[in-house]
Amino acid sequence: MSTPAAQDLQTLLRVERLTTRFRTRGGDVTAVNELSFELAAGEILGLVGESGSGKSMTGYSLLDLVDPPGYIAGGSVRLRGRELRGLPAKDWQALRGDRIAMIFQDPMLTLNPVLRIDTQMVETVLAHRRLTRAEALHRAHAALVRVGIPAAGERLRSYPHQLSGGMRQRVAIAIALLNEPDLIIADEPTTALDVTIQAQILYEMQTLCREAGAGLIWITHDLSVVAGLADRVCVMYAGRIVEQGSTAQVLESPAHPYTRGLLDSTPAAALARGHRRGEALRPIPGAAPPLAALPAGCAFHPRCARADEQCLPPPPQAEPASGQRALCWHPLPPGAALSGPAASLEAP
Numbered sequence: 001m002s003t004p005a006a007q008d009l010q011t012l013l014r015v016e017r018l019t020t021r022f023r024t025r026g027g028d029v030t031a032v033n034e035l036s037f038e039l040a041a042g043e044i045l046g047l048v049g050e051s052g053s054g055k056s057m058t059g060y061s062l063l064d065l066v067d068p069p070g071y072i073a074g075g076s077v078r079l080r081g082r083e084l085r086g087l088p089a090k091d092w093q094a095l096r097g098d099r100i101a102m103i104f105q106d107p108m109l110t111l112n113p114v115l116r117i118d119t120q121m122v123e124t125v126l127a128h129r130r131l132t133r134a135e136a137l138h139r140a141h142a143a144l145v146r147v148g149i150p151a152a153g154e155r156l157r158s159y160p161h162q163l164s165g166g167m168r169q170r171v172a173i174a175i176a177l178l179n180e181p182d183l184i185i186a187d188e189p190t191t192a193l194d195v196t197i198q199a200q201i202l203y204e205m206q207t208l209c210r211e212a213g214a215g216l217i218w219i220t221h222d223l224s225v226v227a228g229l230a231d232r233v234c235v236m237y238a239g240r241i242v243e244q245g246s247t248a249q250v251l252e253s254p255a256h257p258y259t260r261g262l263l264d265s266t267p268a269a270a271l272a273r274g275h276r277r278g279e280a281l282r283p284i285p286g287a288a289p290p291l292a293a294l295p296a297g298c299a300f301h302p303r304c305a306r307a308d309e310q311c312l313p314p315p316p317q318a319e320p321a322s323g324q325r326a327l328c329w330h331p332l333p334p335g336a337a338l339s340g341p342a343a344s345l346e347a348p
C-alpha cells in the first residue's frame, strides 16, 4: 500500500478547496470557490465554462498571480507533493517559467516589446538552466520549429511588432515550452488563431504532454477544443466546478444540467450528436449571475429546468470516487439520451 506522500508523487497536481476572492465596495466576492481536482503527469485537463465563470482566475490562482483587490483565501495546491501555497516570492520565481508555465490569451503578457525574440528566449533558458548561449539559442530555435514557425532562424532575430498576432502567440507558446515544464496552464491561447494553426498547436501540445509527461490545463469556452484535446474535463459555473470526469463521460453523458445546456448550445458538439444543419440550437435561458449577487443554494438553479425547492440549500459536494461527478441535487441519469429532445431541460 502506498503512503499518502507516495500517492502525491504519482499525482502531478493536487488542488484542494482552492478559493480566491475579490475585495469590492459591496464586500468580498468569491471568484474561485473551493475548487478541488487532480492532474496526473502526461494528462490534459480541459477547464470549460462561460465567460466570467472563473477559469482565468483559477489559472492565476494556481500560479499565485492574483493581484489586489484579489486574494487567495484558502485551499491547497500541491505539485508533486510539494505545497505551493505560501511559498516565498523567490521560490515562485524559480518555479514559474521552469517547472510551471502559463500561456496567456494575450501573447504580449509574455513578450517584451523592446527585445528581440532570440534575446527573450535565451534569457528564459539561462534564467533556469546552466547552458551556454549557443546551447540556449539552439533550444530556442527548436522550440520555434516545434510550434510550426516557418523560417525560425529569421524569426528569432525579429522584434514582437514585426510578427503577426498568430505568430506572436506561437512564440509565446514556444517560450512556455522552452524549459520543458512539468505543468502548463494555457488560457485560451489559440482562440484568435486560424483553425489550421490551432489544430497544429493542439496536436503539438498533446504530443509534448504524452512524450515529456507534462500535465496541461487547457482553459477554454470551446467544448469542441476540449473534445479533441482533453483527457478529463472540469466544467465551471459561477466560480465552482459543477461537474468533472473523463472527457467521454462528461461530453457523452453529462450529469449536470449546466453541462448539458452548454453542449446543447454548442454548434460543433450539437452537429456531432446528429443535429441537422439549420436545426435550432438550445441556448441556456438567462445569463450567469454576477458574483456579488449569487442565488442561494445552487447558483445555476434559476436557469435550470430541473430545479425545485431542494436546490435552495447548497448542492452536495461531488465525490468522483463514488461515481458522483456533478454538484447537483438532480443530476441527469447516466446515458440520458442526447440526440433526442432535451425534455428534462425544457420548461414544463
Ligand SMILES: Nc1ncnc2c1ncn2[C@@H]1O[C@H](COP(=O)(O)OP(=O)(O)OP(=O)(O)O)[C@@H](O)[C@H]1O
Binding pocket: 022, 023, 024, 029, 031, 049, 050, 051, 052, 053, 054, 055, 056, 057, 058, 068, 069, 070, 221, 291
Ligand atoms: N478586480 C476584480 N474585482 C472584482 N471581480 C473581479 C475582478 N477581476 C475579475 N473579477 C471577477 O472574477 C470572475 C472570474 O473571472 P475570470 O476572468 O476568471 O473568468 P473567465 O471564466 O476566465 O472568463 P473569460 O472566458 O471571459 O476570460 C468574474 O466574474 C469577474 O467579474
